[in-house]
Amino acid sequence: MTTGTPGPRKIDTSKAHPARVYDWLLGGKDNYPVDEAVGEKLPPEAHDAARQNREFMQRAAGWLAEQGIDQFLDIGTGIPTEPNLHQIVQRILPTAKIVYTDNDPIVLAHAEALLVSRPEGVTDYIEADVRRPEEIVEHARGVLDFERPIAMSLIALMHFVPDDQDPYGIVRNLLDALPSGSYLVLSHAASDLFEEQSRKVTAEYAKGGIRLGFRTRAEVGRFFDGLDLVEPGVVTAPEWFKSTTPAPEESGIYAAVARIP
Template sequence: MERPDWAPDNIDLSRPSVARAYDYWLGGSHNFEVDREFARQAMAAVPDLRLVARANREFLHRAVRFMLDQGIRQFLDIGSGIPTVGNVHEIAERVDPDARVVYVDIDPVAVAHSEQILADRPNAVALLEDLRHPEAILDHPETRRLLDLDQPVGLLLVSVVHAIPDQDDPYGLVKRLWTALAPGSCVAISHVTTDSRPDEMGAGARLSGRTQTPVTARTRSEVAAFFTGLDLVEPGLVWSPLWRPESPADVGEHPERMSFYVGVGRRT
């Protein structure tokens, strides 16, 4: 296929990307036919997948607003994906124009598009890096330029930890990240599960094996273990629509169908 002018040269156009499929589910345009085909197959297995993606995105928005209410003004968003409406820096800058954001993603399209959006924003940057390299993220010159790790940071791990298989020690990776942050920092995690919809979500997880970042779905107790050592803020670890909804209508009749466990922990 012809390479769009916004696509970096190092993109493999023959292999789908979860980040670009997620962009498609949210109505974005920075995806390829291989991503759309994968996304449609996943939607055949999980027909309401667009709603699942939106509920996850809305959790991100609420978590960022919560952290802002706690006085946090700097954010590290790992697995940030392709920018869409309501990016972290947009939410943060409404509260404080001097808020700072470091976006990190493994997908070159996500980073390239983020760089275009952030070109005239000195307080936000996008890095091409991997969650499996926490020190490379924390010690990156741009991270050090923008974030003061001696002050509280909002660490956002939204829809990304399930891309780390057990053999890569996801629990150790997450702990290495938050232990590098100052007391008062907060950690938001959302993680896919097959607990409530084993057949549908299981099929979707198996399909992700075609991508660079196949999904490892985990149980509630396994997701809860990521918060070990942190103080879980109310309402604890819940289905994505149940985390501090802004209205009863946001919850819906079956929040468990959104198939993401989410929570925010505070470092004390």
Template sequence: MGTPPGVDTTVPHSARIWNYLLGGKDNYPVDREAGDRICEIFPGMVDITRHSRHMLTRVVRYLAGEAGIRQFLDIGTGLPTVDNTHEVAQRIAPDARIVYVDNDPLVLVHAQALLTSSAEGATAYIEADVRDPEAILAQAAATLDFSRPVALMLMGILGLVDDAEECRSIVRRLMARLPPGSHLAVYDGADTDPAYVQAIQRYNAGGRGVPYTPRSPEEIGRYFEGLTLLEPGVVSVSRWRPDPNPWGQGPEVSCVGAVARKP
């Protein structure tokens, strides 16, 4: 496949860097170079990407299973990889309906891989920016029924919005449209490890990609104001309801997340 129109292969992109760190192939030399620079300063970056992905899987499994959610709005989905939201949800609930949202042209090109659904459910893709909640909600209404509970997933996307108050506004505007029983799931990079913060600062200083802002667990926790936070609260992604294993808990990583329910 050639380079899709609108994709600048001279500038690293967060979705493609993430794809590279996860071991994917949908990236370019500039993305691999940026990923390698981050890992040189902070080797734990690969752990963050993989533990984050595993948390997403556990969150969707919980929401589609125990919580009974049948609709998902996944904003900032990134490039397709294993166990995408619709795959996890529809394994549990074949009638689940999923809307993916991203604003990266390369993700749009690969959306065909996302636009596969069980016969009973539905999967759709919207090209839009997280900073425009109203446009997202208007388009998502073609697939989702906003009179029934929806799981809003903002996994690793709010760190790309540099203003903390704008982040909270985005969450409030999205959740305001969703009915009681809906859930919010978030994870994002945290400022809990100085080496991680330094690596991100170096990346941002390069001025070639969209800057990323790690935030404190307390700041990330404010996204859930007015909602009922589920146990274990705002924690390292590796500690959010981990699957049992004989080796005990995984290591804490500089990425925290949580899930909350709208009363």
């Protein structure tokens, strides 16, 4: 079952948006010249980072479904790129429920058409900003059972929330609403792995009107304070739960999954 009826809202094509730049980096077509202009100035490794994020999300979602988690709150969904989170999860647990959230109306326009749930499960959408966590939780309560574990994913999102916007407080407010046994899935751009590239990416996004707050491994680890990290802990995205042992792959993205005790 698919629910959610996002109303039309004008898409602002005068400035870049993170979801559309990300779509461009992944080779998508749902972006505008202003987004492409930002993407073209980013170092080539930005394409790898986008791919690594998607692959981490896919592995983490599959692993959680295999642990029996059948409720997901995906904040900062981005423009649909198959396989989407619900497709991965519902292959394992057809009755799973997923609530998607993003603040770009183009994401919701595509979500309405593309993110179609299996009949046994539920997929829902809300157009909202992570900076308003109470609004997201209030909507999600109408779909998900907050008496049972929920996996909340923040994939490549929180580095778009600079320190002066209280990123740790935002995540804590979201986590406080989740019951014991829930999980946090998070990936985040690193400031301490490839420092020169990080500065260039930050500068190019800023020219497009997008503020970034890349963080060190320790700073990313703060998002998981009080939680039980799943092995191997906070590592680069390609290092998290590879089912095989491929050749090492460099990455400027940290990733981790942790359980709420």
